Amino acid sequence: MARCPGLPFLPGFTFNPLIGKTKFNMDPQFDFIEKGVTALVEKVKPNMMGPLSDRYPSLYPRGEVPEIPTWIGYDKQILRFYAFFRETLQEFRAAPFQIRKVVIYLFLEDGTIQVTEPKIDNSGISQGTLLARGRVRFPAPMDANFYDIIDLNIGNEVEFYGRVYKITDCDRFTRNFLNRCGITVPDPISIPDDPYYKDRARMSEAMFPKKPNRKTDTLGKFLKNDRKVLRFYGFWDDRETQYGYLHHLEIHYYLADDTIDIKEVVVDNGGNSSSFVFIRRAKLVKTYKGLPGIGAHAEDTLLNVLGNDIKSMRNVVDNLCCGKEYVEYYKEQDLTIGGVLNCYGRKVVLTDCDPFTKEYYRIKYGLDAFTPIPKPEEENMAVVSPAKRELPPWNGYGTHEDSAQNCITVDLKPPRGDFPKFLKYDKQGFDSRVLRFEARMISKVPDNCSRIFVISYFLNNDTISVFELARNNSGFKSSSFFKRAEIPLPGQAVFSSKPPECYRIQHIFVGATMIINNFEFVLIDADDYALRYMELNCQQFPKSNIKLIMDKVRKVLRPIYKDFVAENIPTESSVITYQKLREKLCRVMGKDFTEQEMITIARAYSGNCVKERYDREAIRAITLTELKRFLWDDIERLSEYFIHFDMNKTGTLTRKEVYTLLKACRLPLDVVLVNRILDVIRTDEKGNLIYNDLIHFLNRDTCPLTDVIPINIKYDLYWSSEKDIQAGKLINWCEFNKELNLEQEIIDAAGQMLHKHH
Incomplete structure (x- = not known):
């Protein structure tokens, strides 16, 4: 039914449009x-x-063509x-x-x-x-x-x-x-x-411009040569004048806009500031005739048009630039080693240039001769150093640093510490930067000799603290034995104007003896963090440098190598006990061989076999059980996230990115379990995680595993729950002997002797 929009939709107000129509077919034409x-x-x-x-x-x-709406099929x-x-x-x-x-x-x-x-x-x-x-x-x-x-x-x-x-x-x-x-x-x-x-267009061409367009386009040159600077080294000899001296200069030529600046290199205690600017950055004229007038170097010249009165006088641009003075500036072609620059009357001689400048001239101009020229000899000027201030002796109140600071200035100021060292060695996350050693007291009292102490050395400010670990029924309690502070070395004058030398990192190692507050301690062991830190930073800790230690052992064992091997070679297995090798090495090496060096050897060639409590398959079984328990099945979205964030399509992502994406997909796993999963995922040579391996790891359809009994993840999978066997109880004799490499030297020496006899 059809209806008129202006009438209500009621009976009698509608009509049939087919009334009176008798032909309903389509007219072909x-x-x-x-x-x-x-x-x-x-x-x-x-x-x-x-x-x-x-x-x-x-x-x-x-029926032959799928019916798709035009607004979808022809969208955009x-x-x-x-x-x-x-x-x-x-x-x-x-x-x-x-x-x-x-x-x-x-x-x-x-x-x-x-x-x-x-x-x-x-x-x-x-x-x-x-x-x-x-x-x-x-x-x-x-x-x-x-x-x-x-x-x-x-x-x-x-x-x-x-x-x-x-x-x-x-x-x-x-x-x-x-x-x-x-x-x-x-x-x-x-x-x-x-x-x-x-x-x-014809009228526009006939128009004469009032001001000609002589603009020089320098944008392309700037974009091409921005941050490209040619650096030359030179000097200006001003010793002919009174109080003159030889100025060592650095000449910088900026390729972006052809400007030059010159800075003077000032030696220490030279009497000048370290940031001395010889010439500010600007274009340097070749011929200096005096200070230019106002508008002398402008691009356009002006003509004065005279009128009947002052109001009718005006200036117009000279299109022919009559009388314009063209100034010649120094370009990159004028800078050569041995060349002389006229810097407003001062002769600056170029003596050398940096590698970038040499490569630039070699590529663009084909130059290969960059031999530096010598600078004139400079007479050494006597530098009178001020006398060092002698402070009064320490009176016993406060520390030496507090007393020295109060003697230098009247204002009460705290002593200034080594702030860069504090930032470098301060605690970062779980890295405490504190070395802890186990110590025992050396005393004439038998009960004191059995007391156990923990000596902590703080790397950020070289302070030491001592804490006592009391045994049961020993008569002592666990408490702080010595508050954190710097400990001076023994045998120094106490009330002196010079600050005493204190214990530093080179004085602390396993086997060392320390005197703290008139108590004598011997360091008998160290925790795993301290030993590992000293091995990773073996340049600062020579007694944890396995290369230096083996060179030292090799030098001593070379004359008696055969007897040493005959006494210590194992018969049943390839390992030897720590105590046996320690006794032999201490007897051969003498007093110069410390307990720290022996521990380093034992850790480097450890023969202990430590089996992981949870391997990759066990971690995967626990993970799939947890995912099934929490009804998580969003592996497709996780795969899409990995592909989306892999911009370079390398198939790898960093550990932090993978951890963030796992949290974004609401993976219902504990943080401890997530970290253990990331530990067993395969990585590339850069340490990035291969996310396809992680997808297969979390996918139950790929190599399904049986469910396991739920465990206490926070306790059983925590990094400290797996107690490793202490490295060094057993020593791999084959690896130790192979590192000595004395057997090959004996064979070579025997061959040389046999060759001489023949």
């Missing part, structure tokens, strides 16, 4: 579907009851045609009309059309969108139909709301689209000349 091609088609009239249908029916029967697909229309000019006599270029857009998703005109400078007319997007009807009497894809082609004239457009060209997408639809697209046609803009 011939029509031109293309120029010169006729076909029997059914012309569809606009439907009054609904949206307007297409002009022509589909060439394919229903636009046909673009270039056209023009002629506009009559009434007010311009030289040009009765003008040609206006436009762009016609046909949106395939809904058949709408939009016409826009590109903006032209100083056109004097409103440009931009001439026809807003919408469906455009044919002019009368065909206004029942709309313009469609078949009506727009090169060479066609279309009329939109009384304005006729001539289509001249289209873009590449439009041409390919129409060709695939079976529509032939002719070659582009030329646009006629516009008499109006042609006359305006």
Whole structure:
């Protein structure tokens, strides 16, 4: 039923549009579907009851082509045609009309059309969108139909709301689209000349510019040579003048804008500031004739036009630049080793240049001779160092640093510590930077000899603290034995003006003896962190440097190597006990061999076999059980995240990125278990995790495992729960003997002796 929008939807207010119609078939008729091609088609009239249908029916029967809505199938697909229309000019006599270029857009998703005109400078007319997007009807009497894809082609004239457009060209997408639809697209046609803009161009060329455009484009040179600087070394000899001396200079030539600055290199205690600027950055003239006047180096010159009075006088730009003085500046071609620069009357000699400058001249100019020239000898000037201030002796109150600070200044200020050292060796995360040693007291009292102490050495400020670990029923309690402070070395004067030397890192090692507050301690052991830290920083700890220790042992064992091997070689296995090797080495090496060096050997060639409590398969079984218990199944999104964040498509991500993505996917696992998973995932040579291995690790479909009994993850998988066997209880004799490499030396020596006898 049809109804009038202005009437209510009630009985009697609707009507049947088929009343009086007796013929319901479609009238067939011939029509031109293309120029010169006729076909029997059914012309569809606009439907009054609904949206307007297409002009022509589909060439394919229903069912052969999937029915996709046009707003989906042709989304964001636009046909673009270039056209023009002629506009009559009434007010311009030289040009009765003008040609206006436009762009016609046909949106395939809904058949709408939009016409826009590109903006032209100083056109004097409103440009931009001439026809807003919408469906455009044919002019009368065909206004029942709309313009469609078949009506727009090169060479066609279309009329939109009384304005006729001539289509001249289209873009590449439009041409390919129409060709695939079976529509032939002719070659582009030329646009006629516009008499109006042609006359305006002729008038613009005849105009003489009031100020010529002599602007030099330096942007390209700046973008190409920015941050590229040529550095030369030179000198200026000013010793001929009174109080003159030899100035050591650095000449910087900036390739971006051809400017030069010169800085003087000042030696320590030279009497000048360390940041002495000889010449500020600017262009350096070759010939200096004096200070230039105002506007002397301007790009344009001015002419004075005289008038009858002062008001009529004015200045105009001289297009011929008569009388302009051209100033010659130093360029990169003028800078050579051995050359002389005239720096406003001062002769600066270039003696050498840096590697970048040499490579620049070698590539651009093909120069290979960069031999530096010697500088003139400079007479050594006697430098009188100020006498060192002698402080009064320490009176016993506070520390030596506090007393010295109060003697230097009247204002009470705390002593200034070594702040860079504090930042370098302060605690970082779980890295405490504290070395802990086990110690025993050496005393004439038997009960004191059995007391156990922990001596902590703080690397950030070289302070030491002592804590006592009391045994049961010993009569002592666990408490702080010595507060954290610097401990002076024994045998020094206490009340002296010089600060005493204190215990430093080179004085502390296993086997060392320390005197703290008149109590004598011997260090008998160290924790694993201290031993590992000293081995990683073996340059600071020579007694933990396995290379130096083995060189020392090799030197002593060389004469008695055969006897040493015969006494210590194991018979049943390839390992030897720590105590046995220690006794033999201490007997051979003497007092110079410390317990710290023996511990380092035992840790380097340890024969203990430590088996992990939870291997990769056990960790995976625990993980899959936890994921099944929490009903987590988001492996596809996790894989998409990994691929998205892998910008370089290397298949790897850092440990931090992988951990963040696992948390983003709400992986229902404890932090301890996540860290253990990341520990067993395969990595590349840079230490990055291979995320495909992690995806297979978490995927239950890939090599499924049986569920395991749930465990206490926070306790059983924590890093400190697995107690490793103390490294060094057993020593690998084969590795130790191989590192000595004395057997090969004996064989070589025997071969040389045999060769001499022959």
